[in-house]
Amino acid sequence: MPLLDVRALRVDSADGRLLHGVDLVVEPERRVGVLGASGSGKSLTVAAVLGLLPPALRATGSVRLAGAEILGLPAARRPPDARPGVVRQDSAGALHPLQPVGRQLALPLGGTRASARARVLDALGSLGFRDPGRVAEALPSELSGGMRQRVCLALALMTPSPLLVADEPTTALDVVTQAGVVSLLRERTGRGTGRALLFVTHDVAVAASLCEELVVLSDGRVVEHAPVEDVLASPRHERTRELVAAARTVGAHLYAAAEAR
Secondary structure: OOOEEEEEEEEEEOOEEEEEEEEEEEOOOOEEEEEOOOOOOHHHHHHHHHOOOOOOOEEEEEEEEOOEEOOOOOHHHOOHHHOOEEEEOOHHHHOOOOOOHHHHHHOOOOOOHHHHHHHHHHHHHHOOOOOHHHHHHOOHHHOOHHHHHHHHHHHHHOOOOOEEEEEOOOOOOOHHHHHHHHHHHHHHOEOOOOEEEEEEEOOHHHHHHHOOEEEEEEOOEEEEEEEHHHHHHOOOOHHHHHHHHHHHHHHHHHHHHHHHO
16 A cells, blocks of 8 residues: 555645646655656645645645545644654754754653653764764754754654655755765665655756656646656656756766866
8 A cells, every 4th residue: 555645636726726636656665756847836745745735725636644534634633643754945944943953853752851862862863963962952053054954854753654755855955965965865764764755856866866756747737757767768748858858967067067176
């Protein structure tokens, strides 16, 4: 049974239809990339999965997570295992600016204060922080963008849900930091980890380096869904071909720049 099963998802506003019957499947312990340009519908799809659609929008169809129908059920009313862990693009906005990050990481944890702190320090240490105690006491503004994104990943991993949703998590990062975040996502999701990943991006190169399947959206419709190797080797839809061509152009420029050094 699929872990996440989105069927015939439609989203309507007062001005018309925004999503036109989106189908999306994520199997347990698989990494699936959702690709598309701005306005393609990928953010609306993710909002429906997370239960975060604005009240002015009406969604129909089906979104099932671990066999339970969750479409239309706000995030706050869902059981804990039906609330996917989320890593967002804006790490600064995702964290409370006036609370130490350790306190924020401890919020979803039960048990004593000492046990919660031990779990927080262990989580931070496992994500590459050499001094997790110092990081736990820091405010988000005292950390770099890459460090904040790793904190957000730790927060997402604190949730009991077997699904992790990464919504453009590398867009605001430099190439080196981006590679580090992708590496951590690869380590913490996929086969043998107990977690699947829904990775949302406009960057086909980043998605291809991480995901096993790619779903391409355009104008609120799924226009391609195939294993990553097939999408790269023979993209079928015009939008997919444009994304792949753009990724190859950027890659060629980066290679030329490295050779020039």
